Amino acid sequence: MESLQIPPVDLRLLTPLLIVVGWASALLLIDVFFVPNGRKKITGYLAMAGLAVAGLAGIPLWNVSGSTFSGMLVLDRYSLALTWIFLIAGALSIAVALDYLPRHEIEQGEYYPLIMFAVGGMILMAQSADLITLFLGIELLSITLYILTGFAYPRVASEEAGIKYLVLGAFAAGFFVYGIALIFGATGTTSLAGIADYLSRQPFAPQDETLFLVGASLVLIGFGFKIALVPFHMWTPDVYEGSPTPVAAFMSVGTKGAALAALLRVTLAMEAARDFWLPLLAVLAAATMIIGNLGALGQSNLKRMLAYSSIGHAGYILLGIMVAAERGAEAFLFYMLAYTLTNLGAFGVLIALEQRGEAAWSIDDFAGLYQRRPMLAVAMALFMFSLAGVPPTAGFMGKFFVFTAAYAGGLGWLVLIGVITSAIAAYYYLRVVVKMFMQEPVRDVRPELTRGLNTEILIAGVATLILGLLPTPIVLLVEQSLVALGG
């Protein structure tokens, strides 16, 4: 065996990641020693400041690209764009939690650093160019999310959701690691570049590559659990329902986004084996779009409905990934941004309606919302339109880009399924809008709008509209961000 050599390290390429993780570690201590109980909001503001600093530190890296740690981590515009999306998701999830936690008497200062650690894990996944670092990123994200899911102690539903998520997450991790081990055995490397190199050395012959194919399938199963692709989605509605709502909001965009971003890199590395994974992903995407949207149809609990809807959206995003080499990656990035903002906004409205001791997630609680809180109802209607893909919202543009990219990439039948399921989805999204605007209130629900929540809903709403009305600047930015990816 060769001796262990310490490779040269360029920490500059990891600035946002290091700031987020370092700040979170410091914040854990600051929170314990300097922030008095009952004023834990200070920790929240400090955490948001940390995320903002990390975002600003990323700006000078826009024209930089390179890899470090022996090529295990890369920095390119793709990872940087995703980093910003994740930072926004983290900051908005903290903003909605500022008042949610004390109102539900579960205020613990650790919440904010934990969100930061999860964001760090997501950034690590976006920057990974090696299966080892990818695994570490997934686990950093997952383990913090297990804790956050069970954060509402002693509420049993929260603990139950936590343990369900943990068992299935660890189960998925087992598949993922075993898959990595087999890929390592077949190719002799864990780096994505090394795998791409191995696959392109000779024409891909499935019959000679059993070990590699089994390994790749196991890795795909691991991804399936994290992204909640059908049939690996069973945990999603339960976990979202049981976990504190800000955490569910964060999970619905965070885990999915980061895992899909990593999946895109992995499929690009396995481009030579496209004949193998394309049919698999196509079947998964079709099943995810159909089951996710049909599942949402029967839900009267809005939190569960959003859980199923997030499953369906993962299916649409997967379309972009399958054609990543031909414009799909751009569609993926745009859809991710649109979906992140819209979904966080919708969950923000849900949080406003949720009061201590009772969960106002029944669709009937939304009846007549327009009469009591017109602005809130208008915002919720906007988010529902965007999730349904009605113009002129961000969701429409996202779907438009993904479907055109997939169609150009020769996935016409999947686009057809996508369009049909979108039409089905419009029913359950618009049902909420009808309830809010055209029916009398059934029950006296008093939405509590606090400053953090107001800001979050406002930002998400405005961004959803701008992305829908003026997508051009963002599209240009997204196009530029894929220069280095070779997409």
Place this chain on the structure above:
Amino acid sequence: MVPTSYYIILSAALFAIGVLGVLIRRNALVVFMSVELMLNAANLVLVAFARERLSIDGQVLVFFVITVAAAEVAVGLALLVAIFRTKHTTDVDEVSTLRG
């Protein structure tokens, strides 16, 4: 020297036992142990391949896996204790109230 294929067969058996354990056993502690078995099956195969290929990468990954597994179990046991305090059971079926 034991051929690498023996290690693969052994680890595949361990992995299958782990998967079945997660799916069949209802005690949360046993489920955790089964997950550990899956991860250790992966470790075994990684070390075997690393030796066959005279490459150190696989062994490095094993260290990471061991660390991650420890962290995961720590969180898992904490959650289990929290549930046990209110429900007085570690049976995953009796814990389950969220349905749909």
